[in-house]
Amino acid sequence: MTRIALFLLTIFLSAACSPGVPTDTSQPPGWDAQIAAPAAVDVDPSEGTVEVHLEAKLAQLELRPGVTTTVWTYNGQVPGPVIRAKKGQRLRVVLTNHLPEPTTIHWHGVRVPASMDGTPSAQAPVMPGETFTYSFMLLDAGTYWYHPHISSPGQVGAGLYGALIIEDPGERFFGDELVLVLSDISLEDDGSLSAPDAGGWFGDYFGREGDVKLVNGRVRPVVQGRVRQPQRWRMINASRSRVYKLQLPGVSWVRIAGDGGLIDRPQTGSFVLLSPGERAEIMLSPGGEEGARIDVLSLDADRFHTGTPMPPEPLFTLALTAPSPKEPLPLITEPLRTVEAIDTTQAPTRTIELMEKSLDGVGVLGINGKTTSESEPFDVKVNDTEVWELTNTTPYDHPFHLHGFFFQVLDSDGVPPAAREWKDTIIVGPKKHIRVAIHFDDRPGMWMFHCHILDHADLGMMAMFHVLP
Numbered sequence: 229m230t231r232i233a234l235f236l237l238t239i240f241l242s243a244a245c246s247p248g249v250p251t252d253t254s255q256p257p258g259w260d261a262q263i264a265a266p267a268a269v270d271v272d273p274s275e276g277t278v279e280v281h282l283e284a285k286l287a288q289l290e291l292r293p294g295v296t297t298t299v300w301t302y303n304g305q306v307p308g309p310v311i312r313a314k315k316g317q318r319l320r321v322v323l324t325n326h327l328p329e330p331t332t333i334h335w336h337g338v339r340v341p342a343s344m345d346g347t348p349s350a351q352a353p354v355m356p357g358e359t360f361t362y363s364f365m366l367l368d369a370g371t372y373w374y375h376p377h378i379s380s381p382g383q384v385g386a387g388l389y390g391a392l393i394i395e396d397p398g399e400r401f402f403g404d405e406l407v408l409v410l411s412d413i414s415l416e417d418d419g420s421l422s423a424p425d426a427g428g429w430f431g432d433y434f435g436r437e438g439d440v441k442l443v444n445g446r447v448r449p450v451v452q453g454r455v456r457q458p459q460r461w462r463m464i465n466a467s468r469s470r471v472y473k474l475q476l477p478g479v480s481w482v483r484i485a486g487d488g489g490l491i492d493r494p495q496t497g498s499f500v501l502l503s504p505g506e507r508a509e510i511m512l513s514p515g516g517e518e519g520a521r522i523d524v525l526s527l528d529a530d531r532f533h534t535g536t537p538m539p540p541e542p543l544f545t546l547a548l549t550a551p552s553p554k555e556p557l558p559l560i561t562e563p564l565r566t567v568e569a570i571d572t573t574q575a576p577t578r579t580i581e582l583m584e585k586s587l588d589g590v591g592v593l594g595i596n597g598k599t600t601s602e603s604e605p606f607d608v609k610v611n612d613t614e615v616w617e618l619t620n621t622t623p624y625d626h627p628f629h630l631h632g633f634f635f636q637v638l639d640s641d642g643v644p645p646a647a648r649e650w651k652d653t654i655i656v657g658p659k660k661h662i663r664v665a666i667h668f669d670d671r672p673g674m675w676m677f678h679c680h681i682l683d684h685a686d687l688g689m690m691a692m693f694h695v696l697p
């Protein structure tokens with residue numbers, strides 16, 4: 229071996245052995261080929277910036293096997309491409325609208341400047357044929373997603389959503405990584421999309437759930453995994469209204485992250501609950517024998533509290549291959565990171581009531597007595613801290629989503645959460661009282677909060693607040 233080859237080999241080996249950095253996948257070749265969503269291409273060669281081009285356009289895809297559907301896509305695919313960048317980088321996304329109607333992109337959970345939030349108060353809609361460039365620094369590692377924020381029930385329901393993964397280069401290795409965008413879509417018998425307002429008022433009131441459940445745009449896909457070889461699943465619920473509740477029979481797992489990156493300590497549970505907009509990351513280790521197939525089950529989350537949930541259905545399948553030739557990594561049990569508690573000693577409390585009422589003889593949804601069009605924004609100031617007490621006086625669940633700022637749950641009906649974490653979306657059940665702490669950091673502007681059952685937001689359960697400089 230020449231000296232230069234030896235030198236290069238030394239460089240390679242030292243890179244391969246640096247702690248916490250995954251340098252190879254120990255899964256079988258093509259392990260995620262049937263399930264993974266394609267990655268976005270970074271067209272900016274500089275280290276500090278990731279630039280991605282998204283074209284919103286119609287495309288023909290076979291979502292339900294055997295039939296073709298004209299869906300609304302980013303770059304011709306559902307979900308849109310997985311955008312990957314690192315904490316500390318700038319993300320620039322050039323959106324071109326080739327849809328038949330105006331659109332925007334909202335960066336769900338990402339602490340962007342108000343002008344980049346993609347809402348009607350943040351920007352003029354991007355008209356058909358127009359281009360708009362989003363550009364912002366990435367402050368927090370975690371699993372996020374992007375979707376339109378005008379006509380969002382129809383546009384999200386038609387296929388416009390994608391994952392945004394912000395990596396922390398210093399993070400330890402939890403397992404071979406899989407991004408799972410969970411959604412659903414409503415199709416007619418001939419494969420065409422159901423009308424965005426199908427069912428009229430009832431559709432709005434109940435929240436339209438698609439009859440076809442999708443994992444990365446596929447029906448019942450398969451992921452191959454070695455027995456006892458850990459995987460890290462980054463899961464996003466991009467559904468318009470469906471609450472996903474997953475059970476993983478025969479799989480040991482711990483939850484390691486939520487909406488805004490790693491939680492303070494790993495959590496165990498019997499299912500993963502994801503309301504629309506929420507994210508969860510789990511580290512998992514499949515048991516069983518080589519050749520076994522484990523169905524990941526979708527349970528009915530019973531968001532109407534009927535007490536008679538529908539039976540579970542398989543959502544996707546884990547096909548087990550030979551155990552890893554390496555020593556398997558055990559599921560993590562030690563603390564993951566320090567999440568500093570927001571200091572609420574001087575913080576005033578504001579009540580946010582998710583409610584319903586009759587308006588001109590029609591049932592509507594609202595916040596604090598008012599529908600979106602009736603309500604006035606309230607003011608807070610940069611550097612304020614507030615406690616919001618979220619309550620729900622309707623008889624069914626609403627996932628509350630706060631734009632622009634993370635919150636920490638203080639307690640739910642007086643019970644503190646098992647882990648401390650950063651959240652932007654939380655399901656609020658009937659008669660619940662969930663107290664959350666919010667610190668308004670230095671990003672003034674107009675921001676929204678709303679129910680993330682997008683049909684409910686459209687029916688009035690959305691309001692605004694103004695962060696004053």
Ligand SMILES: [Cu+2]
Nearest residue numbers: 626679681684
């Ligand atoms: Cu709701």
